[in-house]
Amino acid sequence: MPNPRPANTRILSSGVVVVHWNSDHYDYLLLRAYNYWDFPKGVVEVAESPLQAAVREVEEETTLTGLRFRWGDLYRETHPYNQGRKVARYYIAETASTEVSLMPNPELGRPEHNEYRWVDRAEAWNLLTPRVRAILEWAEGVMARSGRRR
Numbered sequence: 244m245p246n247p248r249p250a251n252t253r254i255l256s257s258g259v260v261v262v263h264w265n266s267d268h269y270d271y272l273l274l275r276a277y278n279y280w281d282f283p284k285g286v287v288e289v290a291e292s293p294l295q296a297a298v299r300e301v302e303e304e305t306t307l308t309g310l311r312f313r314w315g316d317l318y319r320e321t322h323p324y325n326q327g328r329k330v331a332r333y334y335i336a337e338t339a340s341t342e343v344s345l346m347p348n349p350e351l352g353r354p355e356h357n358e359y360r361w362v363d364r365a366e367a368w369n370l371l372t373p374r375v376r377a378i379l380e381w382a383e384g385v386m387a388r389s390g391r392r393r
Contacts, residue, residue: 256331257293258284259301259310260382263341263361271367274304274356280370284331293332304355306344310336314389319381321374333378335385
């Protein structure tokens with residue numbers, strides 16, 4: 244399918260920092276494509292809001308549904324990447340389930356990601372690139388300011 248966006252338009256991806264309460268801290272859901280770890284995200288489609296896209300992408304990539312946006316619709320965007328052509332926007336949501344399935348993408352005929360992990364902050368920091376670490380730091384700050392306890 245041809246891309247209806249002009250060549251000089253930045254592509255917006257939208258995703259979610261998905262967290263799950265684990266006794267006394269939050270674990271983060273990370274997905275790996277090749278050697279790159281990230282939070283679930285994908286391109287915002289025409290006539291879709293970034294938040295709708297984020298929820299859709301989480302479900303398509305992980306089968307998780309029923310996300311709880313405890314911190315509202317706050318978001319943070321990355322600096323442009325992929326030669327300045329892309330920006331990723333992330334929201335924060337909690338899930339009660341850790342049951343994840345990496346579903347095949349119909350266009351690819353295979354899952355978009357090779358692996359998933361629920362990790363604590365320290366492991367997330369070690370796996371993420373600096374661009375995505377900035378999102379982790381932001382999410383940690385938002386959760387700390389609002390109170391982390393359930």
